[in-house]
Amino acid sequence: MPVSSTAPQTAPENGRDALSVLHSVFGLSGFRGAQEQIVSHVTAGGNCLVLMPTGGGKSLCYQLPALLRQGCGIVVSPLIALMRDQVAGLIESGVNAAALNSSLTPQEASEVERRLIAGDLDLLYVAPERLVTPRCLSLLTQANVALFAIDEAHCVSQWGHDFRPEYVALSVIAERFPDVPRIALTATADELTRKEIVERLQLTDAPQFVSSFDRPNIRYEIVDKRNAVSQLKEFIRERHAGDAGVVYCLSRNRVEEVATALSDAGIPALPYHAGLDGALRSRNQDRFLNEDGIVIVATVAFGMGIDKPDVRFVAHLDLPKSIEAYYQETGRAGRDGKPSAAWMAYGLQDIVQQRRMIDESGASDEFKRVSVGKLDALVGLAETAHCRRKRLLAYFGETLRDESCGNCDNCVSPPRLRDGKVLAQKLLSCVYRTGQRFGAMHLIDVLIGRLTEKVTQFGHDKLTVFGIGRELNEKQWRTVLRQLVAMGHLQSDSEAFGALKLTESSRAVLRGETDIWLREETPGTRIRASRAKSRRGDLAPAASAPQGDVDPELRTRLRAWRSDIARERGVPAYVVLHDATIDGIVRAWPTTLDELRNVPGIGDKKLEHYGEELLRLVRTR
Missing domain, CATH: 1.10.10.10 (Winged helix-like DNA-binding domain superfamily/Winged helix DNA-binding domain)
Known part of the structure; x- marks a missing residue:
């Protein structure tokens, strides 16, 4: 549960209130969960740690305070892809945003620095290794900084599933800018990881806002590994034909093999790993982001910064290292809240391989001990005969009151x-x-x-x-x-x-x-493409079609128009309009700009840029 704010609650320094900015900039009519408390706390100058699941609205928790406070919000982000998509989305919404990373030319970087010092930016995304350089720290002392947001904060912990040494140096933020509020955010952190985040980022006295880790729209399914590639093909054909998905493999060679096998089977699949030529890797990622129905086959390095909302499934052909890694990776499915799947094929060799990797590593005995404990917890999740969601949430200290979630393989099709x-x-x-x-x-x-x-x-x-x-x-x-x-x-x-x-x-x-x-041994695909009841209502295993009464022809026109705009602007389609916004237009069938403005996701700038075109598409019969 969220901890009450201890910071003095003052009015925003620029006179605007959070709800009006939420509506005018992002086209949303209200907050979700603890968002309002967090925004109020940080806007008033307070530090905090935020744990919120993927798709839960973490970004708004620092974007809104940055717009409400005087100055520029500095966002520490580990991946260029994440920066690019977030900046593009903010610019579409009328926010002055930019990024400082290695993809910029010296001239482009100088222009961003000039805008920061001149006060022309609302939000600036910076890579952690750049932020801690003397040049960047000196630059920030010359600017009016509204706040620091440390995204993917679990990277600061050696106990986290994605430790990055450069994050440790971020303690300099508290030392050099003690009066600037700091907000650390992550979707995944057990008790040990949280403790280290708090210590390293000097947030000991700051409140922690912990949302539910539950992703009720994701169906968890783990099958006995027989012929993993054949099982994967069957899973995609039967349940997710034409859907976007991510397939995770442990090695680069395996990535290449699986991508080729899927392509040969008529499933549009592309490989992604660090060994690929940089241009090809970027091209494959862009196709995945911008085109419909692409399956990306990747090592676990892929996806932490991917905001694509309509990923309908995440599949693992190899066992991850921990429940945190599994949760983080599967969380890339269903960011739009629609029914999605987390599917994994798992066998004895997976356990043996992971244990050998731990034993043969050069890590300390304590680190090995913790790693074995984390692996054992994940194996326990894979082997449980009871509700997987209940087991998953219990790992993060959360209790699922219902005995059955109704949306995991063990609940839908109980094992014998x-x-x-x-x-x-x-x-x-x-x-x-x-x-x-x-x-x-x-x-x-x-x-x-x-x-x-x-x-x-x-x-x-x-x-x-x-x-x-x-x-x-x-x-x-x-x-x-x-x-x-x-x-x-x-x-x-x-x-x-x-x-x-x-x-x-x-x-x-x-x-x-x-x-x-x-x-007893389970078949390769335990859940067939049939509807089932979850504790929160009906959930279909595949979700290509929108919910509610919609006009498919109008939806097709809107999606085609969105694709054209995205190509013209060089951004992913969901940056222009999310699927949920398109579905909202189809359901509302607006005939005036005022009616269109009431569709969630249509803010002032999007109404100004696209309003008349959208109404024209709606009127077309």
């Missing part, structure tokens, strides 16, 4: 459970009898009685455990094995590549003192 005590004892006994030196495939060969060269070479066909697991097939044993690893009764041996060994807790399982309940 079986008593797995005997199966677990057979598998753990096999690990022990073979010397705790072998990987999954060999263990399964022994269990099902397969006489491979390796089995006979080591004499494992003579063991009492040989063939004791014939009641299950290979795939089923893989599922059992993975779940025992997830439960902590087995672990990978960092000294023997691929080998599995017993843990301390496995002793109680072997003695029959621990109950084991196992999820």
Whole structure:
């Protein structure tokens, strides 16, 4: 829940009130959640930490105070793509905004600096590494700074999922500008990460505004990995044909392979990773942002600064490092609030690979310990037989009162459970009898009685455990094995590549003192394209069509017009008008400028720029 403001509540220095600016600039009639409290607090000169989910309206929490206070708001932003889109959107709304980053020529950067000192800017986006340079700090002392907003503040924490060393130096802001309000914002931070954000950015006495982490429009689904690419194709064809989506892979080679496989299957897919030529990478990103129905296949470096609102699905073909990373990445779906999907294919090798990466890293023992704990929490989310949303929210300290969210795979299609005590004892006994030196495939060969060269070479066909697991097939044993690893009764041996060994807790399982309940293997796509009920109403798994009574021909005309304008202005289509605004026009069918002005998302400047053209399109039959 939001913490009450402790700052003195004074009127805005330029005489405008927040609600009127919200309406005139952004075309919105009211605040959501804690936005009004945050805006009031920062406008009055207070510092704070804001945790708000992607799509929850974080940007307004610093953009509005910057417009209400005297001077220019300085926004620390880690990605050029984020700066570009935010600046373009603000300019469309009539706000004097600019960015200072490495994409500018020296002449362009000098012009931005001149405008800052002259007081011609309302908002300036700056990369963290540039802001802490002596030149930039000197520049800011010559300007009238309204506030500092540190976006993606989790980057300051070594415990966060996206630590960036340059963020640590941002403590200089509090030291050099103690009287300028600071607002740190993030969509993802557990208790440990929050603590470090507060300490490093000197926000110890500042209130924390924590919104719900729940994204009720996102359906969470995790399937057993068999042939991940084939499963992905099936998922897209059945549920998201023609939709924009993001597919995350762990390696660059995997990105290339998956993008090619999707393209060959008739799904418009493009690769994105740091190894691509810079021009090609930018071209692919621009196509994803500006065209409809493009699937981008990327490493996790992609997307933190992407504001594209109509991403209908995010898919993972490899396990992320933590629940924070999973939440941040899946949060790029459904920023417009429409039904969207977070889908992941997951298997035993994912756990083994992530554990090996942690063990082989040069990090401190404490960092490794925390990393293993975070990985275990994510594996627990993947293996749970209960509501995934409830488990996800609990990780961030939030309680979901309902037992079922009605919008995750486990709630829509509950998995079957079986008593797995005997199966677990057979598998753990096999690990022990073979010397705790072998990987999954060999263990399964022994269990099902397969006489491979390796089995006979080591004499494992003579063991009492040989063939004791014939009641299950290979795939089923893989599922059992993975779940025992997830439960902590087995672990990978960092000294023997691929080998599995017993843990301390496995002793109680072997003695029959621990109950084991196992999820049965699930099919590749558990949820079919059918409607289901969530605790907040009906949610469809795919959401290409707008909600409510709309005229599809008018919507098509408006979208085509928007695409033309976006190409002319060199900006993404959603910067011109969001899909929600187009749907609002279609539903309202305005015939006058006053009626058009009442559509959410139509501010004064957009009415001035596009009002007559939009009315003409509405009148066209």
